[in-house]
Amino acid sequence: MEPIQLTKDDFTSNQETRWCPGCGDYSILAQMKKVLPTLGIPRENFVFVSGIGCSSRFPYYLETYGIHGIHGRAPVIASGVKLANPNLKVFVITGDGDGLSIGGNHLIHLFRRNIDITIVLFNNQIYGLTKGQYSPTSEKGKITKSSPYGSLESPFNPVQMALASGASFVARSIDRDPKHLEDTLARAAKHKGTAFVEVYQNCNIFNDGAFLSLTEPKEKKKHLLKMEHGKPFIYGENDELMLTWTGKNFKVVNKDLNENGHEILTHDENGSGPAMEFMLASLSLDAQLPTPIGIFRAVERDTYDDMMAAQMNATKKKKGEGDLKTLFTGGYTWTND
Amino acid sequence: MEPIQLTKDDFTSNQETRWCPGCGDYSILAQMKKVLPTLGIPRENFVFVSGIGCSSRFPYYLETYGIHGIHGRAPVIASGVKLANPNLKVFVITGDGDGLSIGGNHLIHLFRRNIDITIVLFNNQIYGLTKGQYSPTSEKGKITKSSPYGSLESPFNPVQMALASGASFVARSIDRDPKHLEDTLARAAKHKGTAFVEVYQNCNIFNDGAFLSLTEPKEKKKHLLKMEHGKPFIYGENDELMLTWTGKNFKVVNKDLNENGHEILTHDENGSGPAMEFMLASLSLDAQLPTPIGIFRAVERDTYDDMMAAQMNATKKKKGEGDLKTLFTGGYTWTND
């Protein structure tokens, strides 16, 4: 077969996009359309599965197979799709409400199963589609329609949840950094196993500016830490800040004033161990420290789909291709005459 | 009022226990009955809420208020009980299937909310009541009725999940160490906020011996690490093994042969930081290292119930006790005559 030559236009469906003008979802769609043609996968083998939410309208806008599911349940639909036909490349598109509120359990079970599915969670820290209630990632004290006196819950840290439940690929990116987003989506899509990408996404209607400190040109250098495999953790207006490790904790030091001679820490995405991973993940909760984006963990482990196929093949080898007569007469039988 | 003088018999209901003879659940019940009278709480203020499973029959056997709920949903019922009447002392009793399979999402949301509820999860690594299917904590490759060729999922680590979702008290104990179990339950019950105790529990019918290496007199010294606040991590047949920290990883060294002079590590349950907590939690997955029991984390943070009460009081202060006339006429009104 000749190599597949697809362009982003091949992935544009004839459905009009229905997000609010200015919504961060547009950027995610645009980057996704750039990534898909690069994967070397025939267009008909893509399936996008989503739940309900603004974000979950995503599949309509891609000229691939797709299911706009029900609220919170995309991971299970996607699991069925992938297990039924392992040749398909399956994506889950979900939101912070869809994926972490009603659908939290399916997500973490998918992580531990490690079915070969790529998950993109649009985190706008709000319920968009239902017009602005706080979500499981909203900061405590958030004032919304359903919390006029401020919300009382501490937010989830999606990356920590993914790591704790055994996801083999965990990353974070942001709508307003198209290149980073594109690269991250590409890496996730190429990962074999459950890949999770949290995308910080601006909802300019109900939660505008939630990630301003990470996107405003001036601010972002002070707050955004781009993790790169094998590279030191460096950020700051002039790349002068360095993340170091005290053995128990992170500490930010000025590169040039590193008097105590802190070790330069380099990022290891291939399973740096729970300690480092969780520490990095916990950073986003701490205003004093930078917020990391990039890949937290990328490790290989057996996928559920492969293991299922292996069991089936092994059983067929051992017992032969199942035939109905054998099945029917498998128990104790007798003849009446 | 005079101090309440209760005994464990006061907490024994007239219902016959219906667990299999030899089941680890008996021990948990016995220890619980010892703990309850020590809490200084009137008996009528206890509410035990459970889901469905062998473990979830627990409330029937206690002479307190109780709800035997539906599968996986005890945390939400309990949340309603506690928020409706914050004077009550509320327990959730759940199993590894009930709490982590169908009910996983409710559990992690309860953790992040930090409602003042004590959760005891009976982890027998199997579905008992439905006669022996593998559960989310069963080891990969487990052969059961529903996985005759071996299960394909990696198990959850309940402690890591609890830590990742922000539980303020996280502990583990074991049915066969009554003293440890009693102490742990007592500590959990006294914690203000969501307290989580995973109890390793033997199901002698469908998963006998799952924790043998932690309970057999000979084996257990080699595998069980009792964490105690402020004490070093020491275990082994003659307490000769010491857990040390390389900065990134644990290492077991012989106390007497500590040639590299590894630092003696002492346990800090009051929030030792994500790095240490997750490392300790991850230990149970590693056969080469000991399995810790005891308290992983015990930190104070505002409870949802307190904050809710505070919001209500503040609103009453500001707006006055609500009266219906004010409510009805709150919007734009006019008079017809």
Next chain:
Amino acid sequence: MSEKEVQGTEKEVQELERVTICFAGDSGDGMQLTGSQFTNTTAGIGNDLNTLPDYPAEIRAPVGTLFGVSGFQIQFSSSDVHTPGDSPDVLVAMNPAALKVNLPNLKDNGIIIINTDSFQSRNLTLAGYESNPLEDGTLSAYQIFPVNITGLTREALSDLDLNMKIKDRCKNFFALGMTYWMYSRPMDMTENWIKSKFKGKDDLIEANTKALKAGFSYALSTEIFTTSFRIPKAAKKPGLYRNITGNEGIAFGLITAAKKSGRELFLGSYPITPASDILHELSKHKNYDVKTFQAEDEIAGIGAALGAAYAGALGVTTTSGPGIALKSEFMGLAVMTELPLVIVNIQRGGPSTGLPTKTEQSDLLQAFYGRNGESPIPIIAAAGPADCFHAAFEAARIALQCTTPVILLSDGYIANGTEPWLIPDPDKIPEIKIKQPALDEKYLPYKRDPERLSRLHALPGTPGLEHRIGGLEKEDVTGNVSYNADNHDKMVRIRADKVGRINRFVENPELVGKDHGDLLILSWGSTYGPILAAVKDLQKKGKEVSWCHLRWLNPLPINLDRFIYNFKTVLIPEINLGQLSKIIRAEYLIDTVGFNRVRGLPLKTNELLAEIDVILKGLE
């Protein structure tokens, strides 16, 4: 009935009995706001009215598209109003898409006020117009008032130091001003509203007020509008009124029931259209001992409400159809544990996600039967926005007094629609008395009140009444777990009986008209308004029809079999394929005739009248 009046310039003033206006524009054009201002002013001057917002499923669909159109319809009158009107007399169309979407509904020869500034090629294309409908004769059957609203607004605000975007946002007030003139409405209420809404932002106050007044003056002074209309006050029952949406009605009814029963109100809920506003409303009223809990999903919402009910609160959960599906397992537990719980379903178009922002009555059978096992739950349906208050109160009363979950059905139409509500005197609302178990007797959780068959619920915290309940079958009287065969049969029947006899403790529905005759109309829920309008019309025309509108659906009312057999035809109009019909047929074995329009919209009085006409002719 027309007269000349001096109104600055000499224009005709005509008196009308009733008018329906539809304000339509892009989602960003502020049509809901415009509509509600018009509504409040109209209410304030004493017209009766009824409104219906109609907004898109998208939050803010791309500007100018058909699916981005947002509309607000209001019918107001000097006599009774029961619906937002079948077809508007007047359409205010802020852009081509709004025209396209709403034109099919407009009355023949209806009035269209058009913002001509928006009729440019891009907008026309987005709306699917191949040529400009202002020019190609499309509108020849209507009275067209083309106004360059955007331009005029800009002009009116030209001396203000605001950017163009903000100025353009004022154009809905310009349009509102025009309609105020047309229908002889005062501007002061809206002026006051603007002042308080934009408090501290003087420039916005000035801009919006100016736009409003400019619109009024424009209509008054230009040649385009030759006639204005006056709609006299309606002869409503005297008293203090306010507009109320159905969702507000439910929130208020629940708070009232909680206060009147001495319980705290606990709402466990998860946001879903069109029910979320109840959660929003209730979460404002923390000083009324209202606790709201935004749960992680619908299951958690009802579960927490059930737990709260066990602990002594008035437990409530609110949702729409898909949420009910998720709650159904817990509803079964509520049946088994016989705890008081109010389950509110604001119905929307189904099946599945269906039409989330549209109305429908298609969850009735789900309410009856959507659970495993023999699992009876009483059902009450609200008839309109104001009735939501009473229905919610009653649902709570029955839940508390009969120790049972109760389902309250409303729908998207009455949830968001408004009507004037005669504000009741709180002191005249009766207490809800709840029996408590005795402290000096052995507590038997499943011992029953002989009349209601309710059980006594001992609240946690009460010394000596410790007990356990759950979802396994209960032994009669003791409430212990029982697998006994005969006990199960007995309990199944007791639970059915308990619900079956609730019709003894609620009011019978009224029979409008004679108790026999050619045609009985039987209905439930939000079709009340359109049917009432139709029935009044028929009565006016001297046609004999009878009508009974059910509020309690499970159990059916006691009095129904006294007259239901006495009619040649029993017509059941529903916004579904005939769900109440199924119930009535099974119960009374009579052949019913359905009038079923499942279009995500309220029934239209005219269509119903046409159908009745056919029926009556057939019977002649």
Next chain:
Amino acid sequence: MSEKEVQGTEKEVQELERVTICFAGDSGDGMQLTGSQFTNTTAGIGNDLNTLPDYPAEIRAPVGTLFGVSGFQIQFSSSDVHTPGDSPDVLVAMNPAALKVNLPNLKDNGIIIINTDSFQSRNLTLAGYESNPLEDGTLSAYQIFPVNITGLTREALSDLDLNMKIKDRCKNFFALGMTYWMYSRPMDMTENWIKSKFKGKDDLIEANTKALKAGFSYALSTEIFTTSFRIPKAAKKPGLYRNITGNEGIAFGLITAAKKSGRELFLGSYPITPASDILHELSKHKNYDVKTFQAEDEIAGIGAALGAAYAGALGVTTTSGPGIALKSEFMGLAVMTELPLVIVNIQRGGPSTGLPTKTEQSDLLQAFYGRNGESPIPIIAAAGPADCFHAAFEAARIALQCTTPVILLSDGYIANGTEPWLIPDPDKIPEIKIKQPALDEKYLPYKRDPERLSRLHALPGTPGLEHRIGGLEKEDVTGNVSYNADNHDKMVRIRADKVGRINRFVENPELVGKDHGDLLILSWGSTYGPILAAVKDLQKKGKEVSWCHLRWLNPLPINLDRFIYNFKTVLIPEINLGQLSKIIRAEYLIDTVGFNRVRGLPLKTNELLAEIDVILKGLE
């Protein structure tokens, strides 16, 4: 019909037509095993039979308690058998609790074989006996055979080097041996079973075999048993048979449907009594292209099955009532997306957790209506264990050919009960043909087959047919999202019509008896056996009744209205409060008479006969 025969010692041998035995003991006594050994042997020698296990909700309740009793009932006969028997002729009671629980069911003057060793004071107390029933006259109305089974077993195994506990576990084989002698059954099948079961454990083989033989010899040689019985072969249709439980039947039916349609079978399921065994069975057959997915909950189970269906598998989910409640939102999505999906509900006692191990038919209305919106799903109910095979096959066929979810109802009784199944020739089972969309035309996901109204489903992986589906309302033909009012009304009706016409593509149910007369019995599901037995009995007595047993319930069969109006009485026996009655009444407007016993047990033929007697007398 009795004769003397030489059987070692001279004992009477009596010929019987049918016998019902109940083996009962503690959960730990191995009664299910004993029962199934007796069953296989009985089947092997050519009797017809039907069995019913009855085990406690507790896994292994404390020894000796009433709730720990486990029972296994079998009816076998030389003529047709349709039920496990109303009341046993013989009770084998291994302990006092087993006696206590089962005595009320025993036939008058029935035989009781009692393990006297267990009738000691602790066990008596646990069973709630104040005095020893062996001594106090409780049993005077029965034929008692007291045997010290435990002691005799120990004696028989005295020379084996095994501990007492293990020896005592063999006592069920001793009891089995006695019954083999009593009913003239050969021991070789059980001996072979023991050999293969305990392969490699020679001591256990020896022990169990010895116990079996010892029981046989004991009965043969002692004075206690004076008579043995012979039950001649039944004249069953010739062919190869096996015993099958309903759950096995469903598993086999599904595998067969998958093979015959060229699809893989994908089961998404979560364990729940009494449905789990389907999951267990299917997970064994990986070499049949069966994929089983133990999901985290019921929602995930159906969701994965739906995803698999979209990807081209035969998607199946299995559960019981509470699980259906959870799945109902997804069932709505399956309706909207019109994907083939088989949803299996093994009904159990409800509401809520109810009676998890007991049988009931009370989820019928949930199957009809347990979803939001107008959400029609075809429903088929299996009549018995063997019919489960056919019903599952048919459910899958309709799902695939009509592109719709299908609900298959079974219940705890037939799920665990067994009957002989005439093994079909796989080659004679017809293929299930599924139409595929053309590759060279524009693919329109919601274009329909004019006859079935099914749509063509393009499988992911097919180039050029990329498309999106979901839960929002679909535009006719294109399947695009549509909020259009008229389209919605149309689609709601199309979906109803699609399901409504499925009765054209399935067989009509048989009418047993005349198409008019005094009494028509109408039934569905697992009541088939008891009613068939009753009808045969009535026919034997020359009474005229007609009977129609429904397999497809939604839609109702085409032929029903050809005869349903022709009877004075229509009797509908159900294990619920009258759910099919509701459907029939609403549809045909006829007054039905219910026979409703909601006791967690199959209907009893005798009780039904008594009821029919009363009805027939009333009609005379």
